Amino acid sequence: MVRGIQRVSWMILLVARLTWAETQYSAEDVKCAYTLNFAKFIDWPPDVFGSPRDGFHICVPAQGAIADRMEALYSGQRVQNRAIELLKLSERDSWSRCQVAYLNGLAHGARERVLSALRGKPVLTIGESHEFNREGGVIQLRHAGVHIRFSVNLNAAEKARLRISSKLLKLAEEVR
Template sequence: MRRAWFPVTFLLLYMTQNLQAQRATEYQVKAAFILNFSKFVEWPGDAFARQSDIFILGVLGKDPFGDYLDEIVEGEKIEGKKLIIQRYNSVDDIHDCQILFINVPEETGAVIKRLKGRSILTVSDDADFSRAGGIIQFYKQDDAIRLQINPDAAKEANLTLSSKLLRIAKIDESDIPDE
C-alpha cells in the first residue's frame, strides 16, 4: 500500500514546487539575487576578522522577505563559510556583516553614513539609494527586477565588484556626501 502511494506523493510534491516557482514573488527573486551577490563580490580579508567561518547576511529594519531568506540560505555556504541571517533593528546592532539589506525608508541616508568605511555590501529597494551612497539598488523595469550599482560606493567600502555584475546593472555615478 505504501508503495502504491509513492508515485502519487511524488507527483503532488512536484506540482507544489512548480507552483511556488511560478509564483515566485518579488522578494523571492530578490532573496535569490542577494545570495548571488556573494558570488560576484570580493570582500577584503579583514571583513571576516572576528568570525572567519561565518558569512552574515543582515536585514536592517522591517524584514520584507518573510521566510524566503531563511529558506534560500538553508545549507548554503559561501567560500566555505556558513551563511547566517541576522536581523537588526538599529545600526548600532550591526557588528560583523557582509551583506546588509536596508529597509529603513526614512533613515537610509543616516544609515549609509553610519556604515561608511565598513566592508558591507549594502542593498536596498529605496529609490535613490545608490545615489545616496548605497551600493546596490533594486528597481523594477518591465516587471523584471533590475539592479542599479554605485561602483564608487563599493570602492569606498573596499569591495571588488565583478565586471560581469557591473555589465548587467545600471551604473550610477553617485554624489557622495562630503562626510
C-alpha cells in the first residue's frame, strides 16, 4: 500500500517537474529576451549610429533587478549587426544616447521625466507600468496570468521615427 502511494507520488512529481521544466523561465529573463527580440523587428533611422563600429546601446536603470540579468544574458550578443553595450543609468543621466531604454525600476515621477525628455527622439522605450503606453511609452510589457505579453503605442513609435515590423505588431496584444 505504502509502496503504491510512493510510486504514484514519484510519478506525479516526475510528470509535474518535466512539464514545468520544459517551458519555465524567470519573468526577468523573459523580459530580457523580449527586449532583445524587439530590437530585431524595429528599424532605427540611419542617422542614429555615428560610425559602423558604434555599439547598440541598451539602457536600463542601474538599481533595477533586471540590469544584472541583462548583463548576464546580453554578453556577446549582437543586434542590428552591432555588439550590445549595456548602459546602467540613473534618472539624471542622458538617456537620449540609447537605442533602447528599459524604464522599469524608475520611480513614477522619474519615469515620466525620462519619457518626456525622450519624446520625439529615436529611442525605443519599454516599460511595465500599467499606464506606460498611455504615458507615451512605445512598448508595454505586462503579466497576463502566467504569461508575459506586450502592447505597442504606434503613435509614440512614429514620433520617435521607429519603424516597427508588421510581424511584431501582429503579435502585440494591443496596438494603440
